[in-house]
Amino acid sequence: MEQNQDLLSLIEDDREKFYRVAFAYVKNREDALDILHNAIVKALQGYHLLRKKEVLRTWFYRILINESITLCRRRKRTVSFDQLTEGELPAQREPERAHYIDLYAEIDRLPPKLKTILILRYFEDMKIRTIAEIMAMKQSTVKSRLYRALNLLRIRLEDVEHD
Amino acid sequence: MIDRSKYKMIEIPEELDSVIRGAIDEGIHGRGQGSALRKAATFAAALVFCFVSLLNLSPVFAKAVYNLPVLGELCRVLTFREYHFEDEIKYIDVEIPEIANTGKTELEKRVNLEIRKIAADYLRDSEARAKEYYEAFVETGGNPEDFVPVGITIDYEIKSVSPDYASFVLSEYETKFGAYTSHVYYNIDLESGRVLTLKDWFGNDYRRIVADSISNTIAGWDDRQRELLWDDLSVIDLINENTDFYLNESGEIVVVFEKYEAACGSAGALEFVIRDAA
Numbered sequence: 215m216e217q218n219q220d221l222l223s224l225i226e227d228d229r230e231k232f233y234r235v236a237f238a239y240v241k242n243r244e245d246a247l248d249i250l251h252n253a254i255v256k257a258l259q260g261y262h263l264l265r266k267k268e269v270l271r272t273w274f275y276r277i278l279i280n281e282s283i284t285l286c287r288r289r290k291r292t293v294s295f296d297q298l299t300e301g302e303l304p305a306q307r308e309p310e311r312a313h314y315i316d317l318y319a320e321i322d323r324l325p326p327k328l329k330t331i332l333i334l335r336y337f338e339d340m341k342i343r344t345i346a347e348i349m350a351m352k353q354s355t356v357k358s359r360l361y362r363a364l365n366l367l368r369i370r371l372e373d374v375e376h377d
Numbered sequence: 378m379i380d381r382s383k384y385k386m387i388e389i390p391e392e393l394d395s396v397i398r399g400a401i402d403e404g405i406h407g408r409g410q411g412s413a414l415r416k417a418a419t420f421a422a423a424l425v426f427c428f429v430s431l432l433n434l435s436p437v438f439a440k441a442v443y444n445l446p447v448l449g450e451l452c453r454v455l456t457f458r459e460y461h462f463e464d465e466i467k468y469i470d471v472e473i474p475e476i477a478n479t480g481k482t483e484l485e486k487r488v489n490l491e492i493r494k495i496a497a498d499y500l501r502d503s504e505a506r507a508k509e510y511y512e513a514f515v516e517t518g519g520n521p522e523d524f525v526p527v528g529i530t531i532d533y534e535i536k537s538v539s540p541d542y543a544s545f546v547l548s549e550y551e552t553k554f555g556a557y558t559s560h561v562y563y564n565i566d567l568e569s570g571r572v573l574t575l576k577d578w579f580g581n582d583y584r585r586i587v588a589d590s591i592s593n594t595i596a597g598w599d600d601r602q603r604e605l606l607w608d609d610l611s612v613i614d615l616i617n618e619n620t621d622f623y624l625n626e627s628g629e630i631v632v633v634f635e636k637y638e639a640a641c642g643s644a645g646a647l648e649f650v651i652r653d654a655a
Contacts, residue, residue, distance in 0.1 A: 222401065229397055234387045243390050248525075250393075251400040251552070258404025318383040337384045 218261045220270055225254055231338070232278055238333050239282040241322065249285055253278040275334075275348045283326040320367050328363035331356060394643055395558050395636060399550055467507040468526040471496060474533045474545055476565065484570035488563070492547065495561055496531050499549040503529040506551070528552030536623040536631075541568055544624035562621045562633065574618050578630055579653060587620075587632060588613035590651045605644035615639060625650070 225232070232253070237246040257277050264273055317336055321329045330349065334340045342360075346353045459472040473496045475489045507527035515521050529551055536544040547561045564573040571577070579586045591612045595603065621633040630651045634640070639647055 218405075225397060225401065229393060230389050233389060233393055234384065237387045238384060247390065247392060247396045248552070251396050251403075254397060254400035255404040258401065316383070317379045318381075336379055337381060 218258060220267060221257060221261055221274070224270060224274060225257075232274075235275075235278060235333060235338065236282055238318065238321070238337060239286055239326070239329065245285055249278065249281045253281045256281070269347070272344065272347045276350070279330050279348065283330070286326045317367075317369070320369070324363055324366065328359055328366070331360050332363055335360060394645060398645055399558060463526065465521065465524065466511045466526055467504060467529055469500065469503075469529045469531075471500070471531045472533065473531060473547065474535070476543060481567070481570040484565070488565060488572070492563070495547060499531055499559070500529065503527070503549070503551055537626050537628070539624075539628065542566060542573065542624055542628075546623060560621070560633075560635070562623050564622065564624055573624075575616070575620060575622060575630070575632075576618060579651075584613055584616045586653050587616045587630075587651050590653070591632065591649045593652075594649050602644075605640045607640060610639055612639075622651075 229250075233246055233250055236249040236253075237243070240246055240249065253274070257274055260277075264270065317332065321332050324332070327349075331345060334345045334348065335342070340348075342353050342356050346356045349356065351359075458475055459470075461471070462469045473492055475492065476485050507529065510527060511521075511524055514524055529549070531547070531549050533545055533547050536546060538544070542564060544562075544564045547563065549559050551558075565571075566573045566577065575583045575587060595606070595612075615634060615638065616632075621635065623631050623633065625631050632649045632651055634647045634649075636644075636646050
């Protein structure tokens with residue numbers, strides 16, 4: 215019990231944050247709670263395998279996100295990347311609303327991995343470097359995926375990076 | 378500009394705390410198989426009836442460990458019954474304790490019957506909820522094949538066993554709805570063959586003794602802990618013959634207030650070791 219106190223505190227302190235991240239993926243309460251439940255169980259069971267305790271938070275986010283993606287896949291509610299073509303995405307946005315982007319709704323059009331990057335970057339306000347650590351990717355990969363995601367949603371970078 | 382308001386306004390369900398506590402419990406005590414199996418169950422064809430068994434492992438198990446120092450004591454008194462059942466709607470795991478080898482046949486019969494009855498009641502209610510949920514899912518256009526079965530787990534935890542007493546708690550969890558978690562505490566006086574009450578332990582004045590001890594503990598808390606308690610909390614009103622408690626390993630009485638009983642939800646269930654000041 216004592217040893218994983220830092221993990222327990224992290225879960226306790228940031229539980230609402232973690233719930234929101236999970237919810238943003240699945241947009242329903244039961245699934246978000248399921249994701250959180252599974253992530254916590256896995257984190258506690260795998261805690262002894264985590265050597266560098268200073269990356270605890272990053273590590274937990276990674277588990278949480280993997281769980282979210284797994285559940286999305288299982289529910290087949292997300293569109294696979296192959297199906298995603300420029301032509302069918304997104305539904306026409308009204309021009310006068312161009313400066314007011316409902317990213318929260320828009321992300322549902324994206325495949326899980328691109329969705330992850332947008333949630334972490336724009337809702338959780340994480341740095342590209344942190345996202346790269348969480349997703350075990352190079353920073354350049356995160357950046358290129360971020361641009362691709364925005365591009366697919368026809369959101370201009372300057373609309374989202376300067377607010 | 379990005380509209381972040383919808384994200385910030387995602388409502389935090391009140392079950393969040395109990396789901397987290399359940400998950401922590403599961404993560405630490407290693408009851409993790411349920412969720413992996415639940416996933417596997419999703420892919421199973423509809424209407425797979427897999428009534429594995431209603432098995433009682435006690436005779437072999439108890440015999441094998443009877444002579445081990447710690448486990449021997451435990452198994453002298455408690456054995457368990459388990460069964461598993463699944464279909465397209467639900468995934469049930471039941472593991473309930475049975476007392477045995479106490480030398481008090483009447484007591485064993487009565488307590489075991491009661492435990493089984495409680496487990497059966499839990500199951501009946503959970504199954505009804507699972508069925509309701511499934512029907513709502515299908516009626517609202519859900520594909521029956523996509524339905525993730527509701528996991529229902531009935532489980533127990535032994536708090537302590539001594540030659541004189543056996544103390545354990547029966548728990549039920551539903552994995553689909555974190556909100557449904559319930560516990561029943563059992564304390565059995567093996568000598569008299571009775572279910573132990575706070576009154577048996579502390580005498581006629583038990584309500585005052587228990588309430589005083591709890592109030593003393595609370596007085597030692599800091600403001601942050603204290604402010605979670607209900608403003609109009611009256612400890613003594615919560616103490617009666619049905620108050621939940623168990624005996625810990627040191628043989629002390631620990632009173633348990635379920636979530637919401639004495640404090641707001643984020644405080645969770647509260648436990649107090651009772652010390653008789655007299």
